[in-house]
Amino acid sequence: KAGVTQTPRYLIKTRGQQVTLSCSPISGHRSVSWYQQTPGQGLQFLFEYFSETQRNKGNFPGRFSGRQFSNSRSEMNVSTLELGDSALYLCASSSPSGGGETQYFGPGTRLLVL
């Protein structure tokens, strides 16, 4: 089975712009979670989607949003980018119910905001 894929792998944006990141889970996995990793804050949970519904949300401002499609692929969007949004964004998929099972991480999208 192919692993979790994320696109793009690297991205440079300027303050005020918006960005959309994509995650394709392992085939058959219905749960997708998104995480932000920065040197200062470490790994932080953004949100989790299961069967197109947001099941959990972390403590991030409303500029961070996401969605999941019927094929389980997920996107996250960050609007009005700030310098502090520079980070590695990771998604992970799990199966089948998503509750507590092993998470399989993608390679991440490294976002730099200038």
Add this chain to the structure above:
Amino acid sequence: KNEVEQSPQNLTAQEGEFITINCSYSVGISALHWLQQHPGGGIVSLFMLSSGKKKHGRLIATINIQEKHSSLHITASHPRDSAVYICAVKKGAQKLVFGQGTRLTINP
């Protein structure tokens, strides 16, 4: 105080040494995960534990639910084990909460 605390933050050892990384948490959990992150960012899930002990090759993970503590052991350490090891806990169906990570360096 963070909900998940790891120690040590940094660990340097010689090849062949027995390594222990500790994780303490302050909340009731449904599962605890140990993750490995190599330079470049890729994260691999090593173990998911809800009780007892698990072993995979040279890696052993234990958890004591009463004491809210878990340990990750590496036997016969090798330079390729150099990575950041991250402990994360899950409360019921809620989000994963991560420790700050332990940076392990194994010198040849």
